[in-house]
Structures are given as C-alpha cells and as structure tokens.
Amino acid sequence: MSEWFSVFKRGLSVDNPLTVLMIGLCATLAVSTKFEGAFFMGLAVIFVLTMSAILVSFLRHVVPEKVRIPVFIVIIASFVTIVDLMMKAFLPTVYDFLGVWIPLIVVNCIILGRAEAFSYHKPVKLAIADGLGMGIGFSAVIVVLASIRELLGSGQIVFLGTKIIGFPAWYKGPNIVLLFPGAFIIFGFMVAGAMALNRRMSARQVQTSQRCTIEEGGGS
Amino acid sequence: MEIFQHFALLLIGGALVNNILLTRFIGLCPFFGVSSSMETSFGMAGAVVFVMTLASSATWVFYNVLLEPLGVGEFLYIPAFILVIAALVQFVEMYLKKASPGLYRSLGIFLPLITTNCAVLATATEAVKPGFFKMNMAYGFGFGEALVYTVGVALGFGFALMSFAALRDRLEVAPVPNAMKGTPMAFVTAGLLSLGYIGLGSWFGL
Numbered sequence: 001m002s003e004w005f006s007v008f009k010r011g012l013s014v015d016n017p018l019t020v021l022m023i024g025l026c027a028t029l030a031v032s033t034k035f036e037g038a039f040f041m042g043l044a045v046i047f048v049l050t051m052s053a054i055l056v057s058f059l060r061h062v063v064p065e066k067v068r069i070p071v072f073i074v075i076i077a078s079f080v081t082i083v084d085l086m087m088k089a090f091l092p093t094v095y096d097f098l099g100v101w102i103p104l105i106v107v108n109c110i111i112l113g114r115a116e117a118f119s120y121h122k123p124v125k126l127a128i129a130d131g132l133g134m135g136i137g138f139s140a141v142i143v144v145l146a147s148i149r150e151l152l153g154s155g156q157i158v159f160l161g162t163k164i165i166g167f168p169a170w171y172k173g174p175n176i177v178l179l180f181p182g183a184f185i186i187f188g189f190m191v192a193g194a195m196a197l198n199r200r201m202s203a204r205q206v207q208t209s210q211r212c213t214i215e216e217g218g219g220s
Numbered sequence: 221m222e223i224f225q226h227f228a229l230l231l232i233g234g235a236l237v238n239n240i241l242l243t244r245f246i247g248l249c250p251f252f253g254v255s256s257s258m259e260t261s262f263g264m265a266g267a268v269v270f271v272m273t274l275a276s277s278a279t280w281v282f283y284n285v286l287l288e289p290l291g292v293g294e295f296l297y298i299p300a301f302i303l304v305i306a307a308l309v310q311f312v313e314m315y316l317k318k319a320s321p322g323l324y325r326s327l328g329i330f331l332p333l334i335t336t337n338c339a340v341l342a343t344a345t346e347a348v349k350p351g352f353f354k355m356n357m358a359y360g361f362g363f364g365e366a367l368v369y370t371v372g373v374a375l376g377f378g379f380a381l382m383s384f385a386a387l388r389d390r391l392e393v394a395p396v397p398n399a400m401k402g403t404p405m406a407f408v409t410a411g412l413l414s415l416g417y418i419g420l421g422s423w424f425g426l
Contacts, residue, residue: 030245077299103298107338181411188407192399
C-alpha cells in the first residue's frame with residue numbers, strides 16, 4: 001500500500017505534469033480564465049486519465065508493442081468522446097465555455113505520455129494510483145491558476161451561477177489578467193514558486209538522509 | 221479582386237491575428253519543448269507546415285466524402301481525425317525516408333511528435349467543422365479556403381516558434397533573478413510576446 005501512495009504522491013509533487021514535466025500546457029492556459037471551467041476540465045482529465053490508465057494496463061499483455069500507440073489513441077479517444085457527449089448533455093454552459101478543449105484532451109500529452117511511460121508497464125493497481133495522482137496534480141494547478149486569474153481579473157469567483165468569493169464592487173480588475181499574456185505571466189510565477197518549493201523539499205530530504213547516514217555510520 | 225482579398229484575410233488572420241500559439245494557446249508543448257535552440261525550432265516549424273497542410277486537406281476530404289454523407293460526423297470526428305493524422309504522418313515518414321533522406325534527417329525526429337501535437341488536430345477540425353471555434357470569421361470552408369487557412373496557421377506557428385527561439389537564445393545570457401531562471405522566465409517572455417500579437421489584432425481591426 002505504501003508503494004501505491006508513493007506513486008500517487010509523485011503526480012502531486014515531484015512529477016507534477018504541469019509545473020515540473022511541462023506537458024499538457026495548452027489546455028491549462030486556455031481554460032484557466034474561469035474557476036468553473038477549470039474545475040470541470042480537471043474532472044474530465046482525471047476521468048480520462050484514470051480510465052485509460054486502467055484499460056491500457058489491463059490490456060498490456062494483449063497489445064503488441066508495434067501497434068501500441070494507435071491502440072492507446074483509440075482507447076483515449078473513446079473515453080474523450082464519452083466525456084464530450086456527457087458534458088454536452090448535462091452541462092451545456094460549461095461545454096460552451098470549454099468548447100474545443102474537450103476534444104483536444106485526446107492529444108493532451110499527459111494522457112498519452114502516462115499510458116506510454118507508466119500504465120503500459122505496470123499492474124492495474126499502480127496504474128490507478130498514477131492516473132489519479134497525475135490527474136489530481138493537474139487539476140490542482142489548473143484550479144489554483146484559474147482562481148487567481150478570475151479573482152484578480154473580474155473581482156469575483158462564480159461557480160455554477162453562485163458567487164463564492166469576491167472583492168468589493170469598486171474593484172476594477174486589470175483586463176490583462178484575463179487575456180492571454182496574463183496566463184503566461186502568472187503561470188511563469190507559479191512555476192517559479194513550485195520549483196522553489198521542490199528545491200526546498202529535496203534539500204530537506206538530502207539533509208535528513210545525510211543525518212541518517214551519519215548516525216548510522218556513528219552507530220556501526 | 222474580392223476573392224483575392226478574402227483569401228488574403230484568411231491567410232493573415234490565421235497566421236498573425238489568430239496566431240495559434242500565442243493568442244489561442246494551441247500546440248504549446250513544442251513551443252516550450254523545442255524552442256531552446258534555433259536549429260530544432262526551424263526543423264519543427266518546417267515539419268509542422270508540411271504535416272498540417274497535408275493533414276487538413278486529408279481530413280477535409282475524409283469528412284466531406286465519408287463521415288458527413290454517412291451522418292456520423294458529429295460523434296466520430298475525434299477518433300477518425302486522429303487516426304487519419306497518425307496514419308498520414310506514418311506514411312509521410314516512410315515516404316521521406318525512401319525518397320529524400322536529406323529532408324528526412326532534418327525533419328525526421330519531429331514527425332512522430334507532431335501526431336500528438338494538438339495544433340494539427342485543432343486546425344484540421346477547425347477547417348472542417350463549421351463554427352467550431354468562436355471567432356469573427358465566416359465558416360463552412362470550401363476546400364480552397366481550408367487549404368489557405370491551414371497554410372496561414374502553419375506559417376504563423378513557425379514564425380512564432382522561431383521568434384521565441386531567438387528570444388530564448390538571448391535570454392540565456394541575460395541577468396535573470398535566480399528564482400526565475402529557466403522555464404519561469406520563458407513563460408513571462410512568452411506572455412510579453414503574446415501581448416504584441418494581441419496588439420496586432422486591434423491594428424487590423426479584426
């Protein structure tokens with residue numbers, strides 16, 4: 001079980017797809033103007049990532065290596081079509097906002113990349129952990145980015161028609177935050193923050209492991 | 221004359237005003253992945269122009285000849301297009317390997333990457349499905365319009381990628397604060413570049 005959790009945790013911290021691996025950026029920057037859109041985008045990615053990880057890992061002894069990429073793409077495309085049609089039916093306003101980004105989940109590098117690098121070689125249980133971890137890591141970053149942009153840009157966060165949090169009415173948000181340059185610049189600062197955090201964590205780990213080896217060395 | 225103007229607007233609109241990388245965020249992975257050197261970004265740009273034009277023409281024909289008459293275009297276009305693009309890239313790779321090894325060597329490693337590049341799928345979808353992106357342009361492209369638009373988008377992709385690579389070359393030696401070194405600074409630079417492209421939009425009055 002501890003292996004399960006360590007795989008799960010990697011997606012959130014040291015292997016975070018967005019801030020560390022830098023894959024799947026397009027969707028992140030584009031849909032992060034609204035908290036609501038980012039939230040459902042995150043859910044869609046978690047669903048597609050986990051389900052395709054399960055199926056790829058389940059079929060890993062059946063699928064020959066030469067045709068694996070087309071098989072992965074077909075698996076992913078079917079799950080994306082499910083999400084596409086479901087969202088169109090039940091959440092039409094969100095679907096209008098996300099638009100092209102739902103079909104484009106097919107070519108989101110995170111999903112194909114994890115299928116190729118992880119699920120194709122690992123048992124189903126670990127593939128679930130990896131899919132969930134990567135998916136939640138992705139969603140966390142995209143939701144934080146969207147909250148910053150929506151709060152600063154339009155002065156309030158609206159979720160499914162209800163206002164959650166907002167600045168007083170006199171606040172006029174700078175428009176650039178909601179436009180494309182704002183996404184790049186704010187994400188740049190977020191990446192800097194995440195890198196600093198990761199550096200700090202790894203430095204602490206090195207320190208503790210050094211202390212352990214010294215103590216062990218002293219003991220023997 | 222009018223038709224010439226129409227095509228010119230499509231080309232400029234696709235290339236600069238609605239630049240696929242910097243004003244619509246499509247295809248960003250290679251934008252940050254290969255832009256660290258001028259040479260690779262040139263190769264990537266060439267490969268994208270080549271594949272995107274072929275892919276859009278192929279999917280346009282495929283959609284209008286096969287999917288639309290059968291009435292399955294609405295829900296089958298995602299898997300169908302990605303398979304057409306993947307197969308096409310594979311064929312192009314094999315053909316290039318045989319027919320012109322020099323070109324294959326310069327484009328070779330980028331071709332498989334392009335299969336999963338969202339820019340190709342997005343442009344193909346956009347050229348085929350009317351009203352798919354909400355932009356201020358007329359849709360329901362004919363074949364010629366789809367072709368011109370795709371070439372415009374691909375050229376815009378190449379131009380943005382190469383100008384960003386040039387900027388990153390200079391950034392290597394620039395005095396950047398320690399915490400922002402590397403990718404964070406690249407993002408901020410891309411933001412400033414994209415500001416310029418947004419300015420272009422109001423300049424053309426589109």
